[in-house]
Amino acid sequence: MAGGVHVEAMSAATKIPVATLQALFLLIASVNDTNVVHRGGSDGSELAKNRAAFFLNAGGTAQPDWLDLAKIIHSEFIARNLSAGGSDDLLAGTLFVHDAMRLEVSPISAEKGNGATY
Secondary structure, three states, rough: HHHHHHHHHHHHHHHHHHHHHHHHHHHHHHHOOHHHHHHHHHHHHHHHHHHHHHHHOOHHHHHHHHHHHHHHHHHHHHHHHOOOOOHHHHHHHHHHHHHHHEEOOOOOOOOOOOEEEE
């Protein structure tokens, strides 16, 4: 379910950076990020999940003041030394797969160089 939501968020957004932020909050709210647990224990993990869920329930990047709310949550994470590195890594992998799905690969030939076209 979560993977489909991330792709849907990326497809629905008008700007990829906004979609990636929405996807990041979705990941933080839904996965057990071991980097957050390492830095903040179970309390830090619960806080991160709750704040991400709050952001999403408030409308996520579709609500008018989304950037202000994202900055407030970011400041809360910094104050508690929380870093969602695991969620960041999952997002990077998601973006890689998203881009790879758009890549058309043809057999390598002298005319086409490496065979990849966009």
